[in-house]
Amino acid sequence: MRIEFLGTAGAIPTPRPGCHCDLCERARKYGPPHARMGPSVFVHGPDILIDTPEEIRLQLNRAGIDHIAAGLYSHWHPDHTMGRRVWETMNMDWRTWPPRPRRTPIYLPERVAEDFRSGKLGLEEHFAFMEKHGTVGIHVIPDGDSITLGGVRVTPVPLAESYVYAFLLEEGTTRVLIAMDELAHWTPPDFLRGCDLVVLPTGVFEFDFFTGERRIPRDHVVLQQEATFRQTLEMVRALQPQRLIFTHIEEPDGNSVEDLQRIARHLHDSEGWDVTFAFDTMVVDV
Ligand SMILES: [Zn+2]
Numbered sequence: 343m344r345i346e347f348l349g350t351a352g353a354i355p356t357p358r359p360g361c362h363c364d365l366c367e368r369a370r371k372y373g374p375p376h377a378r379m380g381p382s383v384f385v386h387g388p389d390i391l392i393d394t395p396e397e398i399r400l401q402l403n404r405a406g407i408d409h410i411a412a413g414l415y416s417h418w419h420p421d422h423t424m425g426r427r428v429w430e431t432m433n434m435d436w437r438t439w440p441p442r443p444r445r446t447p448i449y450l451p452e453r454v455a456e457d458f459r460s461g462k463l464g465l466e467e468h469f470a471f472m473e474k475h476g477t478v479g480i481h482v483i484p485d486g487d488s489i490t491l492g493g494v495r496v497t498p499v500p501l502a503e504s505y506v507y508a509f510l511l512e513e514g515t516t517r518v519l520i521a522m523d524e525l526a527h528w529t530p531p532d533f534l535r536g537c538d539l540v541v542l543p544t545g546v547f548e549f550d551f552f553t554g555e556r557r558i559p560r561d562h563v564v565l566q567q568e569a570t571f572r573q574t575l576e577m578v579r580a581l582q583p584q585r586l587i588f589t590h591i592e593e594p595d596g597n598s599v600e601d602l603q604r605i606a607r608h609l610h611d612s613e614g615w616d617v618t619f620a621f622d623t624m625v626v627d628v
């Protein structure tokens with residue numbers, strides 16, 4: 343499998359409009375790896391797109407991706423779904439009559455489908471609209487089930503926050519776990535131990551990694567909602583992956599590319615991990 347990181351930001355991409363901090367200014371001046379668009383991953387081979395942030399159209403053009411065999415959604419949150427109109431952009435046919443739109447199958451884990459149906463962010467209405475135009479076909483993956491796409495078995499793995507799923511991708515003996523976001527309160531189950539590659543969101547940096555200085559006030563609501571980086575490291579210790587890639591990197595955490603490289607080196611030296619922080623356009627083979 344070839345995994346391409348189309349966007350490696352979280353809810354707050356870099357540069358953030360109106361912000362003139364060093365991170366944002368460097369991102370404006372130099373682009374990637376300093377600039378990060380919203381969270382999205384493409385799996386070449388089975389040609390699966392996971393999540394559609396608002397910049398997805400730009401990301402697909404940047405990556406030169408012409409064909410998407412299937413779309414997956416990890417959860418309903420806006421940073422993962424607001425680019426959903428890309429299915430119309432890519433598939434609508436305005437030239438032939440009767441129109442022959444391309445229809446991309448969209449697979450939703452059971453609880454994600456429930457959240458779409460319950461009207462969150464107008465997702466149900468918009469996907470019904472696209473389905474009527476023939477540009478998407480919606481399929482639900484019941485909890486506990488898998489689908490196979492292009493020879494890759496895809497299993498949604500429910501996390502502790504019940505509205506969100508990671509995806510386990512298996513091809514032969516190769517196992518890849520991709521968690522796009524929302525690891526709060528999660529204890530990784532034993533069957534996920536030892537994957538060839540694990541992709542995880544960093545979580546928020548409550549403390550400076552090196553000095554231990556508090557960066558986020560103890561009472562801030564974000565600490566109730568999000569896993570912290572320290573908590574995420576505990577999950578990695580349980581998962582024991584062969585290779586680890588962090589993504590969903592938030593501008594407000596204030597880590598530069600060099601800061602993240604230093605953290606990765608430290609974790610490599612202290613824990614023995616093969617660890618990288620992703621950047622937009624990064625491609626890995628596994
Ligand atoms: Zn997110």
Ligand SMILES: [Zn+2]
Pocket residue numbers: 357358361362363364365366367593
């Ligand atoms: Zn900034």
